[in-house]
Amino acid sequence: MNVILHICQVIIALSILAGVYRLAKGPTVLDRIMGFDMVAICAVAFMVLLSIQWKTDDYLELILIFSLLGFSGTVAFVCYLGKNYHSDYDREKPPEGPNDR
Amino acid sequence: MIVDILMATLLLGGSLLILVAAIGLQRLPDIFCRSHALGKAMTLGITLMLLALGLELGLDTAGIKIVLIIIFQFVTIPIASHLLSLIAWEKKLPRWKEKPVDFSDKKSE
Numbered sequence: 001m002n003v004i005l006h007i008c009q010v011i012i013a014l015s016i017l018a019g020v021y022r023l024a025k026g027p028t029v030l031d032r033i034m035g036f037d038m039v040a041i042c043a044v045a046f047m048v049l050l051s052i053q054w055k056t057d058d059y060l061e062l063i064l065i066f067s068l069l070g071f072s073g074t075v076a077f078v079c080y081l082g083k084n085y086h087s088d089y090d091r092e093k094p095p096e097g098p099n100d101r
Numbered sequence: 102m103i104v105d106i107l108m109a110t111l112l113l114g115g116s117l118l119i120l121v122a123a124i125g126l127q128r129l130p131d132i133f134c135r136s137h138a139l140g141k142a143m144t145l146g147i148t149l150m151l152l153a154l155g156l157e158l159g160l161d162t163a164g165i166k167i168v169l170i171i172i173f174q175f176v177t178i179p180i181a182s183h184l185l186s187l188i189a190w191e192k193k194l195p196r197w198k199e200k201p202v203d204f205s206d207k208k209s210e
Contacts, residue, residue, distance in 0.1 A: 004109045008116040008150075015116075018123035022135075030132055030189050034139055037181055038126055041143055044174075045119060048150045052112070057163040064170050071177040078184045085192055 005053050012049065016042045029085065033077050040070030104156055111153035118146030131197035132189045140182030147174050 016039055023035030047063050125138025148171055155167040 001105055001109065004112055008112050011116040011120050015119050015123035018127050022126050028132065028189075028194060030185050030194070031135065034126065034132070034135055034185060037178075037185075038123065038139060038143070041147055041174075041178065042119065042123075045116070045147055045150050048147075048154050049112075052108075052154055052157050055157065057158050057166075060163060060166040060170070064166070064173065067170065067174060067177065071181055074181040075184065078181075078188055082188055082191070085188070 002053075005049060009046070009049055012042055012045050016046075029081060033074060036077075037070060037074050040066065040073070044070070108153045108156050111149045111156070115146045115149030115153065118142045118149065122146065130199075132194055133186050134197065136182045136186040136189075140179050144175060144178045147178070 019035045019038035019042060021035075023032050023039065026032045026035060044063055044067050047059055047066065051057070051059050051063075119142070122138050122142035125142065126135050129135050129138055151167055151171050151174070155164055158164065158167070
């Protein structure tokens with residue numbers, strides 16, 4: 001059981017690395033939001049693995065709150081970008097002003 | 102013993118599905134394809150891992166909380182993925198135009 005827990009932790013850590021890579025590299029803002037979502041869900045999965053390893057149920061509220069925060073963060077970003085997001089962002093224009101993203 | 106084997110299977114399946122989602126997030130060419138990878142494989146993977154946690158902790162109050170978390174993840178992850186692809190469609194982000202594989206020669210032979 002312990003070996004399988006360690007294997008799963010390594011796999012989830014690799015997934016977090018992939019999410020962070022997409023978060024840093026992603027050509028558009030929406031790719032970065034997707035990477036953020038990936039990292040949040042992988043953090044939830046890591047909390048699940050640690051709860052199984054330590055045989056405790058103290059962290060269930062933490063898991064619930066963390067998934068809620070990840071989802072509301074994504075929805076807040078999307079609702080913000082729906083109003084003011086210019087479609088030619090991905091052509092790598094130079095920044096135009098202080099309000100540029 | 103059987104519970105251990107079942108838990109190990111659920112954990113390995115869930116983490117491998119999350120790894121598939123991560124590889125899809127890396128390798129797929131388009132934001133729509135990436136949200137496809139994130140929305141489905143991720144939901145099933147995190148659900149399997151939460152089921153393994155439910156097998157570990159039993160079916161009292163912890164079980165009820167775990168059912169709540171599973172329902173919440175099932176609702177929210179596809180909604181987030183759908184919102185992302187909806188805004189990408191609305192803002193006319195560049196899409197992937199190439200054909201994946203051309204099977205037309207094989208079919209004519």
